[in-house]
Amino acid sequence: MMRFATLMKHPADWMTGKNANNEVVITSRIRLARNLNDLSFPGWATKAQRIELLELMRPKVEALKVMKNGFSHELSELEAIQKQVLVERHLISREQAARGQGSAAVVDRGQRLSLMINEEDHLRMQSIRAGLDLRGAHKLLGKVDDELEQELEFAFDSELGYLTACPTNLGTGMRASAMLHLPAxxxxxxxxxxxxxxxxIGLAVRGIFGEGTESLGHLFQISNQSTLGESEEDIISRLERVVNQxxxxxxxxxxxxxxxxxxxxxxxxxxxxxxxxxxxxxxxxxxxxxxxxxxxxxxxxxxxxxxxxxxxxxxxxxxxxxxxxxxxxxxxxxxxxxxxxxxxxxxxxxxxxxxxxxxxxxxxxxxxxxxxxxxxxx
Structure with a gap:
C-alpha cells in the first residue's frame, strides 16, 4: 500500500487541471452513501462495533481492483495535520477527520476514488474528475458500488431505497456536485x-469544503439536495444542465x-x-x-x-x-x-x-x- 508521503508527492490530475477543460468548472464529484444491513449507524454504534465493522469492510475495499497499490489508513493512526491535509485535498470529509478509532480512508493511486469507512455512514464512496465530467465520475463509482454489493449486504428498502444515517440521503444515497470558479x-x-x-430549483450552493463553509477564491460548490424520488440519471442530468448554464x-x-x-x-x-x-x-x-x-x-x-x-x-x-x-x-x-x-x-x-x-x-x-x-x- 502507498505511504502518506508518496500520496503527497503525486497530486491527482484533477487537482492540477491537467488535460482538462476546467476554466469555469474545476471538478465534478459523485458521492454514494451505503450502510450494512442490521448494523447500527456509526454515530450510534459503540467503539467496539465500529472497530468490528472496519475489520469486516476494510479488506473488501482494499481488495477492489482499482485500489491496487493505493493508500489505506486508519484515521486514528494519522497525525492531526495529516488528516487535515486529506480534508484540504477533498479526499476525506471534515466530519471523518474528527472521528476516532474504527474509521479509515482508502484512496486509489490516482486519487480519483476515495472510500471513507465509518464516516456518518458505514461507507461513503466518492469519485472526483477534472472539469465537467459527472458521468465519468458516476461510471467509475458505479463499478465499485456493484463490486462491493457482491461482497456486502447493503441496507435497502423497496420503497425508501438505500437507508442512510441522515434522511436527506435516503433513496439513491447519491450526492452529485461540481466546483465552479465564478470571479466575473x-x-x-x-x-x-x-x-x-x-x-x-432545489440545488444547494456551498463553499469550498461543502456544508457550512465559505467561498474562498470565488469558488462555489453546487450539488443536489434531494436523493429520494429521483433516479441517479435524473439528478446528474439536472445538475449538468444547470452547471452548463x-x-x-x-x-x-x-x-x-x-x-x-x-x-x-x-x-x-x-x-x-x-x-x-x-x-x-x-x-x-x-x-x-x-x-x-x-x-x-x-x-x-x-x-x-x-x-x-x-x-x-x-x-x-x-x-x-x-x-x-x-x-x-x-x-x-x-x-x-x-x-x-x-x-x-x-x-x-x-x-x-x-x-x-x-x-x-x-x-x-x-x-x-x-x-x-x-x-x-x-
Missing amino acids: LVLTEQIGQVLQAVNK IQTHETNARLKMLEDEPNQLSDKIGRAYGMLSYATMFDSKEAFAHISLLRMGAAMGYFSDGVMQICDSMMMDIQPAHLQLHAGTELDPNQRDQIRAEILRGRLQSLDAPATSISNDHSAGGEDSTGNLNFENE
Missing part, C-alpha cells in the same frame, strides 16, 4: 441572482468585462500579480482572492499556457495544513501567513507579467450575461 459573476455583482435561481453566464460576464472595462480588468489582474509577487504576508482569504484573479486572467489569455494549472496547484499548497506539512512543524497564523507569501513569491518568479491588453475576438458571438437566469425553464 462576483465582480459584476450577478452572483446573488445566479445563486438565488439555483436554490429555487452557469458556465455560460460566467463566460459571458468575463467577455462583457473585457468589452466594457478592458483597462479596469487588466488593472485588477495586474494588481493581483503584483501583490502575489511582492507581498510578504498573506492570510488564506486574501491569497485565494488574488490567485482567483490570476486564474481568470490565465483563462482569458493574459498569461502564457500553463498558468491556470499553476494557480490550481497554488490554491492547494497554500492551505493551512499543507503549509505546516511543508514546514515540518506546527505553525501559528502569523508564521503561516509568512510562509504562504514566500511560497507564492517563489512560484511567480518564473512567470512573465500579464499582458496589459488582449484581443476581444471571442466576444462577438457572446450574449449578455445579465440575461435569463430561470434555470428551471431554460
Whole structure:
C-alpha cells in the first residue's frame, strides 16, 4: 500500500487541471452513501462495533481492483495535520477527520476514488474528475458500488431505497456536485441572482469544503439536495444542465468585462500579480482572492499556457495544513501567513507579467450575461 508521503508527492490530475477543460468548472464529484444491513449507524454504534465493522469492510475495499497499490489508513493512526491535509485535498470529509478509532480512508493511486469507512455512514464512496465530467465520475463509482454489493449486504428498502444515517440521503444515497470558479459573476455583482435561481430549483450552493463553509477564491460548490424520488440519471442530468448554464453566464460576464472595462480588468489582474509577487504576508482569504484573479486572467489569455494549472496547484499548497506539512512543524497564523507569501513569491518568479491588453475576438458571438437566469425553464 502507498505511504502518506508518496500520496503527497503525486497530486491527482484533477487537482492540477491537467488535460482538462476546467476554466469555469474545476471538478465534478459523485458521492454514494451505503450502510450494512442490521448494523447500527456509526454515530450510534459503540467503539467496539465500529472497530468490528472496519475489520469486516476494510479488506473488501482494499481488495477492489482499482485500489491496487493505493493508500489505506486508519484515521486514528494519522497525525492531526495529516488528516487535515486529506480534508484540504477533498479526499476525506471534515466530519471523518474528527472521528476516532474504527474509521479509515482508502484512496486509489490516482486519487480519483476515495472510500471513507465509518464516516456518518458505514461507507461513503466518492469519485472526483477534472472539469465537467459527472458521468465519468458516476461510471467509475458505479463499478465499485456493484463490486462491493457482491461482497456486502447493503441496507435497502423497496420503497425508501438505500437507508442512510441522515434522511436527506435516503433513496439513491447519491450526492452529485461540481466546483465552479465564478470571479466575473462576483465582480459584476450577478452572483446573488445566479445563486438565488439555483436554490429555487432545489440545488444547494456551498463553499469550498461543502456544508457550512465559505467561498474562498470565488469558488462555489453546487450539488443536489434531494436523493429520494429521483433516479441517479435524473439528478446528474439536472445538475449538468444547470452547471452548463452557469458556465455560460460566467463566460459571458468575463467577455462583457473585457468589452466594457478592458483597462479596469487588466488593472485588477495586474494588481493581483503584483501583490502575489511582492507581498510578504498573506492570510488564506486574501491569497485565494488574488490567485482567483490570476486564474481568470490565465483563462482569458493574459498569461502564457500553463498558468491556470499553476494557480490550481497554488490554491492547494497554500492551505493551512499543507503549509505546516511543508514546514515540518506546527505553525501559528502569523508564521503561516509568512510562509504562504514566500511560497507564492517563489512560484511567480518564473512567470512573465500579464499582458496589459488582449484581443476581444471571442466576444462577438457572446450574449449578455445579465440575461435569463430561470434555470428551471431554460
